[in-house]
Amino acid sequence: PSYRLKDNSRVRLRLINAANARVFDLKFTSVKPRTIALDGYPVNPFESPDLTIGPSQRVDVILDLSGKSPEFALQIITRTRPINIARFLLDKSLGQGGGALNEELITPIRPQPPKASSTSLKIPVHMQGGAMGNLKSAKLNGIMTPLRDLAQKHRKVWAFNGAVGGYDHMLGTARRGQFVILDIQNDTRWPHAMHLHGHHFWVNSRLNPVKDPLSKRDTYLMQPGENAEFRFVADNPGLWLFHCHMLEHHAAGMGAVIQVT
Ligand SMILES: [Cu+2]
Known part of the structure; x- marks a missing residue:
C-alpha cells in the first residue's frame, strides 16, 4: 500500500x-x-x-x-x-504537521518484576521435534509413539516435555497472583514464536539479554538452542494457551495449556 x-x-x-x-x-x-x-x-x-x-x-x-x-x-x-x-x-x-518531536518520549510507569521465591511456580518446558531434531518418540494420547508414526499417521512432529502438545496437554496450574516462571528450552533446530495467552511476560534469556528489564512481551521469538524464562504474575484466571505462533507448528503439536485458578 x-x-x-x-x-x-x-x-x-x-x-x-x-x-x-x-x-x-x-x-x-x-x-x-x-x-x-x-x-x-x-x-x-x-x-x-x-x-x-x-x-x-x-x-x-x-x-x-x-x-x-x-x-x-x-x-x-x-x-x-x-x-x-x-x-x-x-x-x-x-497541510503541515506540528513539527519536530522536541520533547522526550515518556515511558509510562511499569511494575518491577517480582523476585523468584519459594512461593513461585517454575514450569519447565522442553521443546523438541521437527526436521533435524533429536525427538525419537513422544507420547500421543498417552501412548509412546515413534516419530515416524507421529509424522506419517498423525501429522504431529513437535513435543513439550516428551508429549505431543494439544488442548488437553496441561503444563501447570498456578494460583491467582502466583509468580510463574516458564523455563523454556528450545531443543530444536528452528526458531519459534512462542506466545502466551492472557498475560504479558518478562523475558530472561542469556542468549538475548533484554535491554529494558521492565519491558514485557506476549510473544517471544526463540532461537534454536535458546533457553529463556518467561516470567509473569498469574493475575488472569482461566485456561490459557501457550503455543508457537508459527501455525503449522501449533497444528503439529506445539501447543499446551496453563491454568490459573
Ligand atoms: Cu514453532
Whole structure:
C-alpha cells in the first residue's frame, strides 16, 4: 500500500506480523523509527534501524517526519535485495504537521518484576521435534509413539516435555497472583514464536539479554538452542494457551495449556 502523510508531522505505526510462519526483517528508508512498544506493552523508546518481527509480534514505532525526503518506504530485507512493502508520500496539500518531536518520549510507569521465591511456580518446558531434531518418540494420547508414526499417521512432529502438545496437554496450574516462571528450552533446530495467552511476560534469556528489564512481551521469538524464562504474575484466571505462533507448528503439536485458578 501507499500512504499520504502530512509534511513536518510525526506518525505512530503499529507493525503486525500476520504471517503464519515467516519472520520479517524490516527497515525504513531514510527515516529512523523509534520503537515505543512491543506487543502493545511500552518500552523505553529506542532507535533501531532494523526491526525483526516474528509471527504475531507487534512493534509500535514513531516516525519523525520533519525535514524528511518527500518519499520513503518500508522494506523487507531478504537474502538478495530489499523489497518495498509500503510507500509513504509526504503530501503538502494535506497541510503541515506540528513539527519536530522536541520533547522526550515518556515511558509510562511499569511494575518491577517480582523476585523468584519459594512461593513461585517454575514450569519447565522442553521443546523438541521437527526436521533435524533429536525427538525419537513422544507420547500421543498417552501412548509412546515413534516419530515416524507421529509424522506419517498423525501429522504431529513437535513435543513439550516428551508429549505431543494439544488442548488437553496441561503444563501447570498456578494460583491467582502466583509468580510463574516458564523455563523454556528450545531443543530444536528452528526458531519459534512462542506466545502466551492472557498475560504479558518478562523475558530472561542469556542468549538475548533484554535491554529494558521492565519491558514485557506476549510473544517471544526463540532461537534454536535458546533457553529463556518467561516470567509473569498469574493475575488472569482461566485456561490459557501457550503455543508457537508459527501455525503449522501449533497444528503439529506445539501447543499446551496453563491454568490459573
Ligand atoms: Cu514453532
